[in-house]
Amino acid sequence: MWNFAVAAGLIEMLLQSQGGEIYLLPALPDVRKQGAVTGLVARGGYVVNINWNNGKLSGAIIIFKTGWEMCRPEPIARLPFERIEY
Numbered sequence: 080m081w082n083f084a085v086a087a088g089l090i091e092m093l094l095q096s097q098g099g100e101i102y103l104l105p106a107l108p109d110v111r112k113q114g115a116v117t118g119l120v121a122r123g124g125y126v127v128n129i130n131w132n133n134g135k136l137s138g139a140i141i142i143f144k145t146g147w148e149m150c151r152p153e154p155i156a157r158l159p160f161e162r163i164e165y
Contacts, residue, residue, distance in 0.1 A: 093129065096121035103129050104136050 093116055095102040101121045115130035126142040 090119060094119045094121060094127055096123070096125070101125065101127065101141065103127070103139055104131060107131065107134060109134070 092106040092108060093104060095105050111131075112134050113132045115128075117128040119127045119129075121127055121141075128140040128142075129136065130138045
């Protein structure tokens with residue numbers, strides 16, 4: 080049981096999805112200045128890959144259920160599901 084709680088807590092630091100929005104790196108710990116994660120699933124079945132450097136988002140790929148892929152090389156904080164500007 081504790082293993083799942085720890086894993087869920089770590090994922091929540093990297094990705095949150097609520098209210099029709101995806102929040103990337105909402106609570107990144109200071110000790111994790113750089114890194115990457117792939118295959119996180121946001122509400123609605125969106126698959127999210129993110130990477131960061133110097134504690135800031137440096138890239139994200141969100142793959143929608145339809146298979147359409149969106150790449151954002153510039154840092155972004157959140158992406159509304161309803162409209163995504165590229």
